[in-house]
Amino acid sequence: MLTGEQTRVRVAASLARRYRQEFLFRLFGIVSIVIGVGFLLFLFTTIIGNGYSAFWQTTIKLDVMIEESVVDPDGSRDPETLAAANYARLIQDALLEVYPEAAGRRDRRALKSLVSTGAAYILRDRVVDDPALIGTRHSFWLLADDEVDMLIKGHVEAGGDEALRRLSDRQVGWIEGLQAAGRIKKRFNTQFFTAGDSREPEMAGIWGATKGSFFMLLVTLLLSFPLGVAAAVYLEEFAPNNRWVDVIEVNINNLAAVPSIVFGLLGLAVFINFVGLPRSAPIVGGLVLTLMTLPVVIIAGRAALKSVPPSVREAALGVGASQMQVIFHHVLPLAMPGMLTGAIIGMARALGESAPLLMIGMIAFIVEVPNSPTDPATALPVQVYLWADSPERAFVERTSAAIIVLLAFLLVMNATAVWLRNRFERRW
C-alpha cells in the first residue's frame, strides 16, 4: 500500500515521460495528416507539372504551294479527288524549299519526319473546304512531329549520344534553323480537345473518349436514378419486415463492396455473351456502371427519405391522401435534393471507374468519335490507361493532360453535389 506522499512522488517522477509520450502521440497524428495532405499535393503537382504543357502544341509555318497538278490533275474540283490527293508531297516540297540541301533519300525522309503525318490530313481538310486555295501559295501552321514538340518543350535533350536519340543532329540543326526563322510557334492544342485517339501523339485527342464517357454516364443516369429512387422508396416506406426485404438489404450492402472488376465479369458474361450486345459499346458500359452505382444511389436515397420528418407524412395522411400520394406528392419532392446529390456522387464515381470497362472491350483502339451509345468507344479513364501504356515520350504529357481534364470533370460534379446539398437541403 502506497502512502499519499509516495504516490505523489511516483506520479511526479513519471510526468515528464508521460508528457513526452503525449507529445509524441500528437506529433504522430500531425505527421499522419501531413502524409495524407502531402501525398495529395505531390500527386497534383506531378500531374499538373507533367501535363500542362500538352495544352500547347508546336507548329511549323510552311509556305505550301498547292499545286494543281498534284491535288487536282483533271481540274474537276471533285471533292473525292481532292480528298484522295497526296498532300504529304506538297508539305515535303515546302520543306525542301526551306532546306534545299536535303537532297538524298535519307535526308529527305529525316526532313519530312519533322512534320506530323497528320499535317497532311489537316491540309487536305483545308483544301477540300476551300478549293479556291488550289494553285495558290499559302502559308500554313502545320502540326510538328511529336519528337520535335518534345524538343521544343524541353522534355528531351538535344545533347548526348546521337544513336540514343530519336532526332539526329542534322534534324536538331534544322529545327533550330526553323526556330531562328520564326517558323516555329507553340499554339493552343485544339487537336487535343477535338480529335479521337491516334497512334501519333500530336494527333491524339480526348474528344472520342469524352463522348464515350458521356454516353455511358447518360445510360447510367437514366437507369440508375429512377431505379435507385424506386428501390429506396420501397425499402424506406413500404417494405414489410420479412425475409425477402432482409435479403434485399444485405445484398445492397454487399454489392456496394464487391470489387468493380467482378462487375466487369458480369457484364462480359451476361450483357455481351448472353444477351449479345455489341462489345466496346458505351451502352454495355453504362449498364455495368448502373449496377455498380445503384447501391450508392439507393443508400443516399434512403438517407434522404429518412430525413423527411414524419409530421409531413402525418399531415398529408390526415387530409386523406393515400400512402402512395403522400410519398409521391410530398415526401419525394422534399427528399429530391438529397437523392440528386447521391446520384451525382454516384455518377462521379462511375466516371472515374475503368476496371470493369477493360473487361467489356472498351480498351480497343478507336479513332472514330462515337455518335451513339452503340458505337464502339472508349472512356476517359480508359484512355488514360491506354496512353499510359504507350512508349512515346509525348504521351506522358498527354496522359497527364487527360488526367487533368478527368479531374476537372470530377471536381465540377462534386462541386455541383455540394452546391445542391447546401442550396436545397432543408434542415428540419
Next chain:
Amino acid sequence: MQLSTLLLLLTAASMAAFWLGRRKAVAAVGGTRAIRNLHSLPGYYGYYAAIWCAVPGLLLIGVWLAFSDSIIMARVTSILPPHLVGDSGGDLSLIVNDIKNMAAGQFANPARAVELQPAVELYRSLTVSSRWILTVLLAPVLLAGFGYAWSRLTPAFRARNRVERVIKILLIMASSLAVFTTIGILLSVVFEAFRFFQKVPVADFLFGLTWSPQTAIRADQVGSSGTFGAIPLLAGTLLISGIALLVAVPVGLMIAIYLAEYATPRIRTWVKPILEVLAGIPTVVYGYFAALTVAPLLRGFGDSLGLSVSSESALGAGLVMGVMIIPFVSSLSDDVINAVPQSLRDGSLGLGATPSETIKRVVLPAALPGIVGGVLLAASRAIGETMIVVMAAGLSANLTINPLEAVTTVTVQIVTLLVGDQEFDSAKTLAAFALGLMLFVVTLALNVLALAVVRKYREQYE
C-alpha cells in the same frame, strides 16, 4: 419497322388510352362538377387504361425480341449447305456470327462469303418480316388490353387502388434488382468457373505453385500445356494488400484519432474535404502515378542503397494503394471513435490520465471491434483493387515475399487474360472467371465478417 418507332407508337397509344379512360370516367358521372361521385380522381381511370395498354404491349415486344432471333436463325441455318453445318456446335456459332455481320453490312468472312449469301438474304428478309408481324400483332394486343380496361371503367371502380398496386409492384421489382445482380454475378462467374474446373482440377488450381496460363493454340504445339496454380497470385495479392494496409491502417487511424480528439474545428473543416478529394481520385490516376513517379523514385532510392528494386515492385504498388485507402480507413474509424460515449473519456481524464493515455487505454479498446471491421473492409477493397496493380505491378507470377520484386495479383491476371482476343472455350479465358469467383468469395466473406463485427459493436452503446 424500327424498334424505337414501335416504342413511340406504344407511348402514343398509351397516352390516347389515358385520355379516353379519363374522359369516360368523367362522362360517366356527368361532367367535371360531379367527379366526387367517382371512387378515385379521374386521372387514375386514365392511368388504369394506359397501363392496360402499355404493359401487354411491352410484354409482347419483350417476348418477341427474346425469341424471334433464335427462331429465325434456326430457319436460316436449316438452308445452309450441309458441309458447313459440321458436327461441332462451335463452328455453327461462328457461322451465325458471320451471317449476322454480313447482314449488318459489316465485314464479311471472305472464305465463306459466297456460300453464305443465300442464308444472309433469308436472314435479312426474315428479320424485316418479323418486325412487320410484330407490328401487326401489336395492334390487337393493345386493343384487347384497352378494351378490357374500358369495360371495367365505372364510377364505382377502385381505379386508384389498382394503379397504386401496379406502382408498388414496380417499386418491388426495382428494389429486387440488387438481388438479381448478385445472382447474375454468381451465375455468370460460377458457370464459367465450373467449365474451367472440368478442364483443370480444383486441387491443381487452389494448391498449384506455378501459374503460367499459356495454352497451346494448335494441338501439336510443344511445351505450352498451361499450368493454373493460383498460389503465386494469392501470395502476390496478399503481399501488395499487406503493404497497403501497413501504410493505410496506422496513418488512417491516426488521422481519425487526431481529427476526432485533438483537432480544432478549423483544422477539421480543412482536412476532411482534402481527404475526401483523396478518396475521389480515380484509381487509374493512382496507377499512373505509381508507375510513372513512385516506381522510378523507389528504384533510384534502392540503387543509392545498393539494393536492386524492380521497376514493377510490390512496394510501389502497395504504397500507392495504401494512400488510396487512407481516407477509407480514416472515415470508418472516425465514425466508430465518435460513437464511443463521452462519459468514458471524461472518466479517464478525471482520473488524471493524459489525452493520449485516454485514447490508448479507453477509447481505442472501446472502439476496437469497429476499427477491426473497418480494417477488414479496407482489406477487401485492397484485394479487389485493379487499376493500380494493373499499371504498377508485374505480369509474371512470382512466388516471393520480397517486396522489392515484381509480383502479380489476381486482378491483374483477370485483366490480362480477358483483354484482347477471347475464345470462350479455352482454359485460359475460363481461368479468369475462376479467379473472379475466388475474388468474389473472398471479398464477400471479408465484408460479411466486417459488417457482423461492426453490428455487434454498435449494439453495445445504443
